[in-house]
Amino acid sequence: MENILIKGDHGTNFIPTVDFNAETGICELGGESYLEDTIEFYTPLFKWLQEYIVNVKKPITFNFKLRYFNTSSSKCIIDILHILRKYQEEGGEIKVNWYYDSEEEDIDDELEEIEDFMVETNLKINLLPN
Amino acid sequence: MDKAENAYQMYSDYIDSTIISYNGPFDAQVLSVIAENIEYSLSNNPRVSKKIFKIFIELAQNISYYSAEKQKNEEGNFFGSGILMLREMVDHYSFSTGNIVEKHQVLPVIQKCETINMLDREKLRQYKRKLRNMPSGTPGGGNIGLVQVALTADYPLEYEVVTVDESTSFYILNVRVNKS
Numbered sequence: 001m002e003n004i005l006i007k008g009d010h011g012t013n014f015i016p017t018v019d020f021n022a023e024t025g026i027c028e029l030g031g032e033s034y035l036e037d038t039i040e041f042y043t044p045l046f047k048w049l050q051e052y053i054v055n056v057k058k059p060i061t062f063n064f065k066l067r068y069f070n071t072s073s074s075k076c077i078i079d080i081l082h083i084l085r086k087y088q089e090e091g092g093e094i095k096v097n098w099y100y101d102s103e104e105e106d107i108d109d110e111l112e113e114i115e116d117f118m119v120e121t122n123l124k125i126n127l128l129p130n
Numbered sequence: 131m132d133k134a135e136n137a138y139q140m141y142s143d144y145i146d147s148t149i150i151s152y153n154g155p156f157d158a159q160v161l162s163v164i165a166e167n168i169e170y171s172l173s174n175n176p177r178v179s180k181k182i183f184k185i186f187i188e189l190a191q192n193i194s195y196y197s198a199e200k201q202k203n204e205e206g207n208f209f210g211s212g213i214l215m216l217r218e219m220v221d222h223y224s225f226s227t228g229n230i231v232e233k234h235q236v237l238p239v240i241q242k243c244e245t246i247n248m249l250d251r252e253k254l255r256q257y258k259r260k261l262r263n264m265p266s267g268t269p270g271g272g273n274i275g276l277v278q279v280a281l282t283a284d285y286p287l288e289y290e291v292v293t294v295d296e297s298t299s300f301y302i303l304n305v306r307v308n309k310s
Contacts, residue, residue: 012162034187036158068180070187071274075262106177109282112255120259 030065033073042076059093081121102129150216155201155209156194188275197229
């Protein structure tokens with residue numbers, strides 16, 4: 001199974017950095033996510049996860065290192081979390097980490113968003129300083 | 131002060147406080163330039179910068195998709211158009227957008243703002259989670275951006291709809307973020 005590696009960009013669109021590794025089971029999504037066509041960007045990521053779950057069947061560690069995401073990206077984050085939770089329910093081993101910027105003074109809004117993700121998906125997300 | 135001087139004073143205060151103002155199509159190129167400007171002009175206040183940036187992205191995206199007035203960009207693609215303004219006041223920043231809406235959109239637009247302003251923070255978060263769980267393309271799905279704006283701002287949404295002609299109106303939205 002191929003890995004996914006996308007270099008983030010802070011240009012016309014804010015494209016997140018993606019690093020999905022099929023050998024280690026470590027998936028990272030970082031940087032900024034504000035795209036014109038969010039679904040188009042995220043669909044291959046959903047497919048990769050589903051393929052990994054069906055074929056590789058090994059543990060997944062998902063690391064979120066997003067500094068900024070818009071509401072349409074947040075819908076896709078929810079979709080990723082739903083895929084992971086379903087895998088967990090079927091006996092898969094998963095770990096979800098959310099890295100926040102430890103130098104940032106005002107992270108109340110961010111913490112609220114992560115809490116919302118947990119409430120919405122019923123999935124445990126570990127909060128870690130980056 | 132006579133009336134003319136008064137008006138002049140008002141006008142110059144207005145101009146002095148304006149950091150960014152834009153009128154035209156909301157395409158990706160333009161939005162990235164404005165985003166850069168916001169980051170640059172608010173770089174001394176990270177809290178405000180982050181909030182205004184977040185508000186800007188959601189409102190600009192709404193205009194780009196939903197404005198009833200479309201304009202061609204340089205590449206010949208059509209995008210929703212409108213106006214946008216960022217102003218610095220004594221104790222807060224004021225971010226405003228304006229765009230044309232069709233007559234039948236006026237009531238839903240006002241109701242949307244009224245509903246959001248009626249909810250406290252906890253209820254607003256619940257509402258956001260509910261909207262987020264609706265499948266993409268569901269009517270009203272686009273409201274989530276505005277809910278996020280209300281969660282990010284420090285004051286309730288300020289809005290006004292002005293009749294332009296028989297079939298269209300102009301929808302103005304103003305959002306405030308405190309300096310500290």
